[in-house]
Amino acid sequence: MNKLQNPTRPIFPFTAIIGQEEMKLALILNVIDPKIGGVMIMGDRGTGKSTTIRAIADLLPEIEVVIDDLFNSHVSDYDLMSDTIKKKINQGIQVSTEFIKVPMIDLPLGATEDRLCGTIDIEKALSEGIKTFEPGLLAKSNRGILYVDEVNLLDDHLVDILLDASASGWNIVEREGISIRHPARFVLVGSGNPEEGELRPQLLDRFGMHAEIRTVKDPYLRVQIVEQRSDFDLDPYACMSKFQEEQENLKNNIILAQNKLSDVTIDYDLRVKISEICGALDVDGLRGDIVTNRAAKAFAAYNGNDEVTVNDVKKVIKLCLRHRLRKDPLDTVDSGSKVGQVVDNILGQDSLN
Structure with missing residues (x-):
């Protein structure tokens, strides 16, 4: 059986995306060095912003995480490890790991602060003395990509929380004197249409990079893009197979760059x-x-x-x-x-x- 045939929804190959070089370069550089601080992508509707972002997440090599950990904890990097796992490691307790795809988390426009940051069960904490934490999207996106479409329409308070977590690499939830913190190292990607309003300059400045994309005007290039998309819709696995070598080459280049960066x-x-x-x-x-x-x-x-x-x-x-x-x-x-x-x-x- 073709190894590309799998039960997950097929993703359009990153290397099959035509044009939009600014956006693609910004995404690649941010996955090589997440400390760049994310990227804000502004441009016309229907220019492939969401497709490109999902494609880069699908391209990335799998990451090793501690099994049954809520935060995708790294097994040896303290900065990417939850306090619970740190305690186990320091006590010499053996932890099991598995490899998973890089998390790609979407933040919906209607999300609440609790949905983003997670919640603490106050009743259980007070009555039983147990800190019970229901992880939010920041926990699930640790070591992955957090994507906010139409970020310019998102509540400013939530954007502040996102940018603070992105800059510090940690999320702290405090309720009624009870505090829980966990690692939140992710590549923050926002996208939007400038016609629907700009982000406040103070918030925009916090994004590491800013890519501008425009609708392709060249009719021949437009036809090529439409044909590429039609081929994928008709037979996604054949399209993915066609670009598999290019995908592997790009993935290897990213891994080499990550290792070489320091x-x-x-x-x-x-x-x-x-x-x-x-x-x-x-x-x-x-x-x-x-x-x-x-x-x-x-x-x-x-x-x-x-x-x-x-x-x-x-x-x-x-x-x-x-x-x-x-x-x-x-x-x-x-x-x-x-x-x-x-x-x-x-x-x-x-x-x-």
Whole structure:
């Protein structure tokens, strides 16, 4: 039997997605280094945002988790381990593990804070002295991807909670003096249509990267995209088989980049140039500098290089800075163009291609 035939719902292959290179690159870099801080994808309806995000989750290698643990705990990394599992490990208790697919969790627009963070059974805690925790979506998304479609329509309070958990890697639930915390390391991916409103600048700045996608105008490319989708709908397993080699190659490149990341260096002078660009663009705070450095390292690792080059920085810097600029309500110039002009002035105008 074809090994692609399985009871789970088939996912459109990531490598079969045509165009939208900005979005694909941002997602790949975030799975190589989740500390980049997630990605906000803004663009027209029907441009394949949800399809692409589900496809990258399906592409990723399986992860090893402790069996029957509520938080997908890692067996050896303390930062990705719940307090219960830490205690068992420290006491020398053997824990069993299994391999699962990387969690891909959708946050519905109507979700409550309890649904997101989890709940503590206060009655049982007070009467029996037992902390009973019902995990929320943050627990289930640990070591995975948390996807929020139409994040610009989500309640600001929930967006704050999401971004705090994403930045700290922990979720803390406190009720009536009882506190429970658990790891919540995930790649946060938000998407939305700018016609339905923008995120507040304070929240937008907390996303590591910002990808803009547009409807494809080229009629030949549009036909190719429609044919690709029709082929998948007609026989998904044949389509998946057709792209299996490309999928495996990309998966292997991501694994190699994850392993190589800690060894990648970035020259001091180039770091100064990055900060000079951020200063020239009047970017508030230092988050832009930090994310650009991280993303450039991830891109260098993805290309198998030990040191970040100027071209690596040029490739990622718009994604890292365009949403951090102060917006003039009367300014119609695309923020990416403004970043590009300053980058060319400071780093030179050598072609990336």
